[in-house]
Amino acid sequence: MRGVAFSCFSLCRAADPLMARCFPKYSIYLQSSSFGTWLNSSDGVHSGHHGRTTSRHLLSRHPPGCLQNHLSTSTVIAQKDQSGAANSYSSGSSEKNGKNLKGPGGETASEVLREVDDRALPHFKEMETIAGTRNNPFPEPGSLIPKNIPQIGEETLPHPIWTAQQLEDVRIAHKKPSGVVDWMAYLSVHMCRFGFDLLSGYTFGTLNEKNWLRRLIYLENIAGVPGMMGAMVRHLKSLRTMKRDYGWIHTLLEEAENERMHLMVVLEMKQPGPLFRFGVTASQGVYVNIFFLLYLVSPRFCHRFVGYLEEEAVKTYTRLLEDIDAGKIPEWNNKPATGIAKRYWKLPDNATIRDMFAAIRADEAHHRLVNHTLSSMQQDQYNPFKAGH
Template identity: 45%
Template sequence: MYSVTATTTPLRLSATGISKTVCVGSLYVLAGGHHYSTLQSIRVRYSPVSLSSTTSKRSLSSASPKSAIKEFFPRVETKQIIEAESAWKHPVYTEEQMRSIRTEHRKARTWSDRFALAMVQGLRWGMDFVTGYRHPPKGDVKDPKAVTKFTMTERQWLNRVLFLESVAGVPGMVAGMLRHLRSLRTMRRDNGWIETLLEEAYNERMHLLTFMKIAEPGLFMRLMVLGAQGVYFNGLFISYLISPRTCHRFVGYLEEEAVLTYTRVIQEIEAGNLPEWEKMEAPEIAVKYWQMPEGHRSMLDLMLYVRADEAKHREVNHTLGNLNQKEDPNPYTAVFRDSKKPRPSKGGDLMKPTGWEREEVI
């Protein structure tokens, strides 16, 4: 039972779900995930980001007052349970580690690498087209009109990252699922691969949940995600059965593009080109997941954390792509004989953008 305090007689409303503050005329109401059709002039008291100034013809994301009342991905509470804890605790990144991330590219060495790179380039073109992504070519652009042509607003960046994160969680789940089934089928150990792959999928899903707290995707975006996920899942399913090594290389190259995307977002925020994000704080779900310290919970900090995750996925998948897919243990869950040498880790203390070579870890 939730209470509403007015200047006259108290009004009581019954609702379920997580509370959200809305304004009814001059009254502030704690409401759950329901729409109250009998109340007029309901509007949201606080919205994480205002996108009204960046309206486009094709609505990919929406944060309208009407839809913002509904809570997406609500935290479920019961009579005896407060919330469900995750078994995967995210490693703590230092600011120095996150600032040291750089965009790098692993050169294609085999036909498998070249095929994976070509597939990523094709996917990148399609993603750019769907999300309206634009960025100036390398080099200085002196013409002001050319700079304006490639300007990206907060809404356009959100369109891109929402689409990116909605499909980024697919590869780890597909690979982990198939390796799990093979382990059952062959009655052999998987040597630590499944845990890392499923944790990667979980991490990418947390990225999506975080950005969903900032802007709700519109109908067009939802349809695009639905179609892309269907094609992407089935394509990866068949591809991983044929060549797991190629799939890991594909994801490694895909994460290179993700690091590039978030690096450009960070540069735009630091340059003052995204004013709505300069003083905005990261959602609570992000603060808890990344254990963001006080004073470092801005949108800029959030992008630094997400980029560090993508950089780690880049390293992990390039490393897994270098290994014997059936016999080698996963170096990210392994205990090494010589602990003094640099070794792969789950955290951001030692990252190799192009991955660890097999002879370095096996």
């Protein structure tokens, strides 16, 4: 057992140059007196002053709480190494000298720990506080659930927050098809829209509050499928091919949740009946499988299809805003926006239903840009859209 431990320790010492090259900014070493004393007493190995043996660990592989607990017996040395070389710093023989030790950049041990603690994920720190004990590694779920459950729209994936000017600057736009794939996507969208408009009464019927809400609930239910399926296919492809994804997955997941939040916003105004829910379930079952297979065959077609679909969505919401402005839906005249909408888009307290639908239209215009852009890119090109943009 002792021989194995010492062999592992020697291997870690030999790997220092490689680790320094992989992590050139900071290399954090823990100089453990307890581990060194154990090696000295067992094998008679002496490395360092006063029988200390240095066990080196990268800070990025240790939770902040573990480092805090280790400070009582260890000295943290911040080593800034821009050249990739494995420099060494001696902390002296006393714990007092170790506490006052500074790295070449002037970083103290407490400053390094504070930086790491700030960078730690909030949920990780919370879990370590609640359940990070050796005696209770699997606490009851009730002890982990927060007392104040966040409301819908408070904790979401990153997404754009629009200004009042941006909401009004949205315009109907169209990208001309170029090539067979683009024309197939364009014609597919218009065939789907023609059939749906005819069956839902959008073309010939009267669009009152009830009909508008029914249409929006159905469309937003369907609109949440492409982003999720695209992200899933790319995720599985990355696992299967053992290659990176080039940043597409997070954008597609953000789009899927954004469309789902549109649904949550509209559902706060109307709850559909059992027959409508059955129709949504059947449509989703068909659409999910078709889109999954299509994305496997041609991601370009799928993103172009969604791009043209979002063009139609902008047209639909533009007509809705025009109907509200013309007073064709008297129930929505100066009606306040829903609570979910105010929390999700950070709308002011005096925001109205019109402001809410204008925010949804801005989201759809953004999806229009994203999907047309992704369709025009190669699958191994890096996604230009950052999180929340």
